[in-house]
Amino acid sequence: MLITCPYCGPRDVSEFAYQGDGNRTRPDPASTDPEAWNAYVYDRLNPAGLHNEIWQHAGGCRAHLAVVRDTLTHEISSVRFAREHGAPAHGRRKPGAKA
Amino acid sequence: MSPRRTPSGGRIDRLRTIRFIFDGTAYTGHQGDTLASALLANGVSLFGRSFKYHRPRGVLTAGVDEPNALVTVLRGEVREPNIPATMVEIHDGLTAVSQNRFPSLAYDVSAINQLGGKFISAGFYYKTFMGPLIGPLKGTRFWMLCEKIIRRAAGLGRAGHAPDPSRYERMNAFCDVLVVGSGPAGLAAALEAAQSGARVILAELDPCFGGSANWSGEKIDGEPAATWASDVVGELKAHGNVRLLKRTTVWGYYDGNTLAAIERVGDHKDAPARGAPRHRHWTIRAKSVVLATGAFERPLVFPGNDRPGVMMASAAMRYANQYGVLPGEKIAVLANNDSAYRAAVALAKAGARIVAIADLRPDVSAACRKLATEAGAELLTGHAVIGTEGGKKLSGVKLAPFSAASGVSKGNARDIGADCLVVSGGWSPTIHLASQAGARPLWSDDLQAFLPPEAGKGWIGAGAFNGTFSTAEAISEGFAAGRKAAGQPALETTTLPDVEPAPLDPNPAPVFEIKAKGKAFVDFQHDVTADDVRLAHLEGFVSVEHLKRYTTLGMATDQGKGSNVPGLAIMAEALGKPIPEVGTTRFRPPYAPVSVGALAAERFGDLKPDRLTPMHDWHLENGATMYSAGLWFRPMIYGGPGETIEQAYVREAGATRETAGIVDVSTLGKIAVQGPDAAEFLDRVYSNVFSTLPVGKARYGLMLREDGLVFDDGTTWRLGEHDFLMTTTTANAGKVMQHLEYFLDVVWPDLKVHLTSVTDQWAGAAIGGPRAREILASCVTGTRVDNEALPFMGIVHGEIAGAPVMICRLSFSGEMAFEVYSGAGHGTHVWEALIEAGKPFGMVPYGLEALGTMRIEKGHVTGAEIDGRTSARDLHLGWMLSKKKPFIGSAMMDREGLSASGRLELVGLISLDNRPLSGGAHIVEEVDTANPHGSLGHITAACFSPALGKYIALALVSGGKARHGKRAHVSDPLRNRFGPVEIVSHHFFDPEGKRMHG
C-alpha cells in the first residue's frame, strides 16, 4: 500500500501510523452530552468500502493526513492534510448514529 | 546409459554428468535434469509414501503442481522438507531423502493403514479423537495426546533443528510491466512491452525461459519453438530496460499492484557464488502486470489413479522432449480430450510403445485418429481405466467400456500390460494470481474450467491463462497484452504467427471421475478420495469452503493445483448442482511455498536499536548491572562484590535517605512545547492548569486519555512565557508525542504551538537526600541553590565544571532533590563533577531498583499503576482534575463506571510474615490454597523498604481507602505464596513531605 503524502510524495505504508477513524467529530470541549462523547470515543464505522481515516506520516514529515481508503481493495482515493481539511472527505456520520 | 534415458534429444547437456544421492544411493544425471527426471532416467518409480495411508507414490507431474514426489533436501545439518522433486535441479553433491516412510521407502510399516482405509475417511480424526469418549479419555486433552501419535504417522517431511547458515536477501523493484511466465505468450508480451520502451521485468519459475516451447515440439515461424524462445530471450537481453528473472516464482499479488516473488539463486549449485544469497525475495511494484502463467493439466479420478507409473500426459511428454527421459516402455493413455494424443505421439517418437489409448468420449475427431495411428496405438473410444495393477510400480491397467453420460463403466473389463499410464483430464488455467488480486473466476462450459474474468485493473492476461490453448493465438495475445500493459494503443490488424502442427480442439468431455470399485484419489497429497468428498456431502457439508476444511482437500503444500476442479465437480454432482453454482474457493498467497528465510532476509536477531544515555559507559565502568527498559538501557543496581540485588538496592536507597544519592534520569521523555499558545495547549492536554505557572517554575501534570482514564504523568517546566519543557515517563515518550501532535494537527490546528522531541538532547541527573543541597552548592557556579533562590519546584540556570546546566528542585524519591539537566554532550562531564562533589558526603549512585523502592515508599505511581484501566481517582489523584476548564478526558472521566464504588484503588501493603511480596499476586480476604478465589485486586509493585525495615507493596484493591488498617492475604498460587498483609495508605514514608520541602 502506498500513501501519497502531499509533502513527501508516494511512500510505503510502513512509514505511516494509523491514527484512527476519520469520521469522528469531537464534541465541543465544554459539552457534557454523554451521547456525543460516547459516539466520538467509541462508535466506529466498519464499512466494506470507502472509509475516512487519519494517518500520520510518522516516519516522514509527521503530518496527519485525512485519507479515504477502500477497505476492500486498499485503494486510496484521496489524501489531504488533516489540519487544512479536517478529517473527512467522504460522507461524515452524525454522532451517535448506528453504524 | 541409464535404463530410461533416450539415446538423443532433450534440452539436457549429455556431456555433463552430475552425481547426486537419493535415499543413500548414488545416482547420475545430466546438467538440466530435475531430481524427478534424473531418478526416472535411472528407472526409479517410487518417490514417497502418501500422507494418510502411506501408499506408494511416484511422480505425477513435471512442475510446481507436483503433489506426490515430495523430498527432503539435506544441506549439511539443514533439512528442507516437502520440496517437489520436479522443482529440484540436480547438482554435484545434491543429497535428498524421501519422506513419510519408516523404516525405508520400500518397506513401510504404516502402509497397513490402507487396509483399514474406511476408518481413516473424511473427518475420521475429529470424530474419533475429539468425540464424546468416556472418563479421562475425552475431549481436547485426549485429542492432544493422540495428535502427537497421529502426526508422526500421517504427515509430510520433518523439519530439522539446525540453524540455517544460508544468507537470504530482499530486493525492491519497480517496473512499468511485470510479465509473469515466459511461455510463448509471456515472451511475446515482454518483447512487445520492451520494444515500446517500458521498463520490463520477466519472471519465470523454471530454470530456463520458454515454458512449453521447451517441450511442445512445435515449430514457430518455421523454427523449433525452443529456438524461437531463445531468440526472443536474446532480443530481450539486448534491451537495457528489461530484467530477466529465472527460477523466480511470483507468489503473491497484493494491493497497489505490489507483487511478491522469490528467486532461488543458489539452490541449483553445490556452493553459492561468492556474495550470492541462497534465495532473494523481491517486492515488485508494477504499473501493469501481464499474467501469462499458463495452465495445469488435471488428473482424472479413478480407482488406483495414484499408483507409481500413473502420470499426467503433458508431464510424460515433457520428460521425453525436454529431459530425454521415458517414464515407461509400455505406455497406456487415458484421456477426455485431444491434448493427450500429442503426448502419445511424442512418447512413441522417443521410443516408447503406446499400448492403448482409452478415450472417455464415445467418438473422437479424425485428427485424433490420425495421431493415434501415428503413435502406433490401439484406440479405444468410449473406454475408461477402471483399475490399475501392480504394487510399488504399475504393471497393468484394467480397461472397460464407459459411458461418459453416467460416469460408470459397463461390459467386460480387459487387462492390458503397461508400466506407465498417462492421463489427461482437461486443463485448468493458472488463475491463482488473478484470484489473489480479487478477480472472480468464470466457469467455461466449453473448457470445463474456471477462466479469469476480463482483465483486472492492474493486470491483463495472455495465453493458456486466458484459456487460449493455441500457441499461435497465445503469442498474438501476448503481443497485444504487452502493448496494452505498456500503454500503447492496440494494433488494428494482427497477423498470427505460423505454428505447426495445427492446434487441436481444446474442449474436453465433461467427465472428471470414473466410478468403479476401489480408492480413487482427488487430492493425492492429502489422500482425499472421491468417497471422502461424497461422505462430506452426506454429512451435510454444502459450502465448498466447509468441504475443503472438513476433507482437507486442496489444503496441502500443492494447494490443490490439480485437485481443486475435480473435487468441486464431484461435490457439484453430489449436490445436483452445476459446478459454477457450487463455486470455487479464492486462491490466497503464497502460490507456492516460500522460504521463511527469504521473508526475513537480513531482519533477524535483535531488531530493536539500543538507546544508551550519555553516561552509559560510566555506569558500566562503575559496576552497574544494566537493565533494558523498552529500548533504553538503565542501571539496575551498582552491585558490590558478593552483594545480592536486594542487598544492593537496600544499601543504595538507605544511603540516599541517609546522606545523598544520584541517579541517571536522561531517559525521561522530553518535549519542547513552544509558541504563543503553548500555555493554552497545556491547559487542554493536562488535567490541571499550567497557564498560571510562573516562568522559572515547574509543575507536576497529569494527562488523561479521551476516555477519561489516566494516560501519563510528569513535570513540565516553564522556561519562558512561550517556552515549556515537558517531561514524560520513559515508556510513554513516543506515545505522548504522537498524542500531542494529533491534537495540534487535527483537532486544534488554530493553536500556535510547536512541538519538538528533545529527549536525546538533554542529559539528566537527579540528586537527592538530606545532603543533596550542600553537594550541589559545592559544585554549582552562577546561581544560588538555597531555599530562597531555588524553592520547591523552582528552576535556576548555572554552571557545573564549566558546563551550563538547568536545575529544577523536584523530587521523586521524597527527599530534598534536584534534577540537573545539561546538554547531552556534557552529560558525563557534569555527572562526574557531581560524583566528585558528592564524595566527601558519602553520596552513592543508585539504579532503577533503589529508585523503584523509594517511589514505592512514597506511593508515587508509574506504568504499573497507570495501566490503562485506572482513573485519576483510583490513584488518589482526583485533586489534579481541574474543575475550571475542560481538558482531554474531562467529559468522560465522570462516567458511571469510572465513579462506581468497588473500583480498584491504590493502597499500600505491609507483609505481616516478613516475607517478600511480588507483583501480580492477588489480594484476598480469606486464603484458600486448594481453590484460590475471591480476588480483591492485585499487587503492582513490591520491594523491601529500608526506611520501614519491612517488605511492602503497592496494590490496586477494591474498596481501597476503606480497607486501610485491615488485614488481608496475598494469594499467589503460581508461585505458591500465601500469607497475611496489612492494607495501609500508599504514603508509607514521610506522608507530609517534610523531607523534600526541607
Ligand SMILES: [Zn+2]
Ligand atoms: Zn510526509
